[in-house]
Amino acid sequence: MDTSFQRLELTLKRPLLVPDELHRNHPKVHARGPEHTGSVLMELVVERLGLKDLCDVDVLDVGCGVRFTQALINRDIPIKSYTGVDVYRPLIDYLRREIDDPRFSFAHWDAHNAMYNPTGTKLTSESSLPIAGTFDVIWLFSVFTHLEPADAAAMLTILRRHVRPGGHLFFSAFLDDAVDSFEDRIPEHPLENAYYSERSLRALIVAKGWSVASLHPKSPEQFIQHYFICGPTPPDATTSS
Numbered sequence: 001m002d003t004s005f006q007r008l009e010l011t012l013k014r015p016l017l018v019p020d021e022l023h024r025n026h027p028k029v030h031a032r033g034p035e036h037t038g039s040v041l042m043e044l045v046v047e048r049l050g051l052k053d054l055c056d057v058d059v060l061d062v063g064c065g066v067r068f069t070q071a072l073i074n075r076d077i078p079i080k081s082y083t084g085v086d087v088y089r090p091l092i093d094y095l096r097r098e099i100d101d102p103r104f105s106f107a108h109w110d111a112h113n114a115m116y117n118p119t120g121t122k123l124t125s126e127s128s129l130p131i132a133g134t135f136d137v138i139w140l141f142s143v144f145t146h147l148e149p150a151d152a153a154a155m156l157t158i159l160r161r162h163v164r165p166g167g168h169l170f171f172s173a174f175l176d177d178a179v180d181s182f183e184d185r186i187p188e189h190p191l192e193n194a195y196y197s198e199r200s201l202r203a204l205i206v207a208k209g210w211s212v213a214s215l216h217p218k219s220p221e222q223f224i225q226h227y228f229i230c231g232p233t234p235p236d237a238t239t240s241s
């Protein structure tokens, strides 16, 4: 029921004003506004997965950064739940402190990444996420773009345990078929640009229990590199075809 008290409460809701040092996007993307780029990407998910909106969707966002939370809160975008995981503790501490909404939860994961968390614990297929449960949609924007193959393999294995039957994995990656299988393109800046050939990344995805539903070209106007949409391969599926 939309009472005048509820309307007043909505009007007075405090916007999430994220300190600049916690933003995780490329400066050119950040300059377009986190609420804007975050909304565009969530609309892309909704459209590509054939959803009406995120009202009935439990989302897991690994390598969450802040912009999706900022867009969801400041634009009042409906979502069933949003669970964000990141290796950057100050950002998780900030979100936990600032967001008082039972639909949102955040967890720090001390996973090693040469660019983002060089002192973290190396991921293996036995590593666990710092959260429990399964999700309708797991998304990772601009995260595989910074993962070396061993970490990409471990990540795909770990995430497979958290997707519901009929759920989806949505992630962006740098693809270049001129690359043999993997290239860390700027060696002096480890994992700033982690490029895969389509063949090698597809092979990894399939080997870790996922089926590729579709692969889409990069779309600068939607602020995204190439992106894969995958579903869980049922455990008993044979590879006879």
Ligand SMILES: C[S@@+](CC[C@H](N)C(=O)[O-])C[C@H]1O[C@@H](n2cnc3c(N)ncnc32)[C@H](O)[C@@H]1O
Binding pocket: 024, 025, 026, 062, 063, 064, 065, 066, 067, 068, 085, 086, 087, 088, 109, 111, 112, 113, 116, 140, 141, 142, 143, 146
């Ligand atoms: C380029 S930022 C993108 C942030 C967010 N996904 C977005 O699109 O706004 C990459 C994020 O991934 C996080 N990250 C890198 N490696 C990770 C890992 N192994 N597990 C979880 N988060 C990771 C970084 O801390 C950083 O916040």
